[in-house]
Structures are given as C-alpha cells and as structure tokens.
Amino acid sequence: MAANNRRMSGKKGAQVGSGGQRRRGLEGKGPTPPAEMRKGHKKNRVATSKAKQTARRPAPKGRGGKSTSELVVGRNPVVEALREGVPANTLYVQQFIDNDERVREALQLVGERGGIHLMEAPRPELDRMTNGLNHQGLVLQIPPYEYAHPDDLAAAAYDAGEDPLIVALDGVTDPRNLGAVVRSVSAFGGHGVVVPERRAAGMTAGAWKTSAGTAARTPVARATNLTRTLEAYKKAGIVVVGLAADGDGEIAELAALEGPVVIVVGSEGKGLSRLVGETCDFRVRIPMPGGAESLNAGVAAGVVLYEAARRRA
Structure with a gap:
C-alpha cells in the first residue's frame, strides 16, 4: 500500500481533490493583450506616462473653426x-481592469481601425x-471637429457645377438632431x-453617431452670427427659405427649391428666432394633415430636402 500511495502522490497524472484545475489550465487565457497593456513592457510605461500628462493637462478651449476635445465615458458608450x-x-x-466582453470588443475595434492610440492609466488619473x-x-x-466656413459650402457647390x-x-440644441440633418443632407x-x-x-460624438458616418463627407460650418451669414448668402444670389408653422405658403409651392437655396430650420419648440425669420426671403410651412403641431429639425429638414432633390432631378 505504501508503494501505491507514493505512486498516487507523484507529480504525474491526476491527483485526488484537484477539482478539475488541470483541465481548466488547458483552456488558455485568451489572446495576448496589446503591448501597451502588458505590465513591465516598454510601451506600457510610455503609455502610462503619456496618460498621466494628458490627464493633468487642461482641456483646450474652442477658438475659431475648431471645437474642443470631447471624452466618451463608460464601457457601453465607448463601444x-x-x-x-x-x-x-x-x-x-x-x-x-476587469476584462469583460465590452472591454475586449473595444480593444479589438481599436486594433482593426488603426490610428487610435491605446493608453493604460491608473484609476485616479481617469x-x-x-x-x-x-x-x-x-x-x-x-479630437476637435474642424468646422468649415459658411462660404466654403456654396463655393464647393459652384465648383462642382451645382446650385x-x-x-x-x-436654435437647434440636440446633437442627435444635428446628426440627423447631416444624414439627410448627405x-x-x-x-x-450651417x-x-x-x-x-x-x-x-452623439451627432457623429446619429449621422451614421455621413459626417465624414458632409461638411458642417459654424457661423459667428447666423443672421449676418444668411444676409451674405442672399448677397451672393442664394435664396433663404425659412420653415415656419405660420408660413405664407406650403413647401410644395416654392419654385425657389430648384435653384441655389438655404433652408433654415428652427427648434421644435420656439421655431425661427425673430431676426432670422425677418432675414428669410420666404417663410413656408410643411403641410401636416395628420394634425401634428410640429416636426423635429431632423424630420423637417428631410422632408424639404426630398422635395428639393425631386425638383432638381
């Protein structure tokens, strides 16, 4: 029996009470993490140092045609x-970090896209x-968004031989509405x-997401003063059309959509501001036989843009 006991307690073979540890040990630990996340690796030390510097640096202030950097926070929003x-x-x-499927997907997407730095940082820094x-x-x-100048939009159209x-x-303050308008314009x-x-x-980030990628090819310009920008468009021969619930006519009756035109959409609650409304060449309404009082900016812009595209075709 002593010999048998010695044989069972040897290093080879399964041991009593192992609880399947050897079997689990064969399952592996998943893919090797990037170098920036491997403790002790040179890239990890560099990434950690950069993360600390960035965390301590004050956020840049918007100036001119550039917005400030934005942070998307949390596992679901990031993914x-x-x-x-x-x-x-x-x-x-x-x-x-506790490595769950959202963390793994985020790392995988970063690896697939390329051009995105991966940095590991202590929790206090984050x-x-x-x-x-x-x-x-x-x-x-x-990164900060590079806004176009309002004049660039008209110039690009004329350069392409189009009105x-x-x-x-x-007064549209919801980024999702902006993203929806960008998508319809595209x-x-x-x-x-504008x-x-x-x-x-x-x-x-919210506007980018709602645009479903079209923001990459449809420019957004920022105007210091919207009324003056619309007046400049008018001087350049572009008709300014404002959407208003109490407009003088319906959008389908407006021949101006066939030529160079700027369509102005106000907020769902307040509509067009007084100065902007007075600057418009025409104020028209979208007929709504169903009885709704108003449409949000994204839907309203889509309706008018469809009518304009139909006429131009």
Whole structure:
C-alpha cells in the first residue's frame, strides 16, 4: 500500500481533490493583450506616462473653426462610438481592469481601425480626466471637429457645377438632431449644414453617431452670427427659405427649391428666432394633415430636402 500511495502522490497524472484545475489550465487565457497593456513592457510605461500628462493637462478651449476635445465615458458608450466609426485619437484603459466582453470588443475595434492610440492609466488619473464620472475603466478621446466656413459650402457647390443646397439650423440644441440633418443632407445631395457658434448643437460624438458616418463627407460650418451669414448668402444670389408653422405658403409651392437655396430650420419648440425669420426671403410651412403641431429639425429638414432633390432631378 505504501508503494501505491507514493505512486498516487507523484507529480504525474491526476491527483485526488484537484477539482478539475488541470483541465481548466488547458483552456488558455485568451489572446495576448496589446503591448501597451502588458505590465513591465516598454510601451506600457510610455503609455502610462503619456496618460498621466494628458490627464493633468487642461482641456483646450474652442477658438475659431475648431471645437474642443470631447471624452466618451463608460464601457457601453465607448463601444457604441467605436462601432459607429466616431473619430477618435486615444482610448484610455484603466490599469488592472476587469476584462469583460465590452472591454475586449473595444480593444479589438481599436486594433482593426488603426490610428487610435491605446493608453493604460491608473484609476485616479481617469477619475481626474472625467471629473469623477463613472467611466468603468474606459475613456475615449474625440479630437476637435474642424468646422468649415459658411462660404466654403456654396463655393464647393459652384465648383462642382451645382446650385448650392444648404441647411442652416437656428436654435437647434440636440446633437442627435444635428446628426440627423447631416444624414439627410448627405442622402439628398446637399452641400452642407450651417450652425451658429453659440447656443446650438455642435459636432459631438452623439451627432457623429446619429449621422451614421455621413459626417465624414458632409461638411458642417459654424457661423459667428447666423443672421449676418444668411444676409451674405442672399448677397451672393442664394435664396433663404425659412420653415415656419405660420408660413405664407406650403413647401410644395416654392419654385425657389430648384435653384441655389438655404433652408433654415428652427427648434421644435420656439421655431425661427425673430431676426432670422425677418432675414428669410420666404417663410413656408410643411403641410401636416395628420394634425401634428410640429416636426423635429431632423424630420423637417428631410422632408424639404426630398422635395428639393425631386425638383432638381
């Protein structure tokens, strides 16, 4: 019996009470993480140092035609932004993060897209970057959006031998509405969108997502003063059409859609502001036999752009 006991307690073969540890040991630990996330690797040390410097650096202030950098915070928002192709320059990953499928997908998407830096950072640094938001160990940095100049939109249309078809937004503050308008402009052959510099939605991650990638080919311009920008368009021979519930006529009756035109869409609640409304050459309404009082900016712009594209075809 002593010999048998010695044989059973040897290093080879299964042992009593192992609980399947040897079997689990054969399952592997998954794919090798990127060098930036492997503790002790040179790239990990460099990435950690850069993350600390970035976290301590104050966010840039918007100036001229550039917005500020934006942070997308949390595992689900980060993964959704990467899926939708939202431009990004850096993904920050918390050190010793619990590796679930969302973290793995985020790392995989970054690897597939390329051009996005991957940096590992201690939790206190990410807390500082996000002002204490629940980042769940993932923070995606969106670079500043490069806005076009309003004059560029008309110039690009004329260079292509086409009459400008532009949408201007007055008092629209929801980035998802902006993204929807950008998507409609792209779908119906428009040449861009103009937004005011203040008290208006900008090209955030939310706007990029709603645009479904069309923001990459449809320019958004930012106007210091929307009224003056519309007046400049009028001097250049472009008709300015405002959408208003109390408009003088219906959109289907407007022949101006066949030529160079700027369509101005106000907010769902307040509509066009007084000065912008007075600047418009025409104020027209969208007929709604169903009885709805108003449409949001994205839907309203889509209806008018379809009518314009139909006439131009």
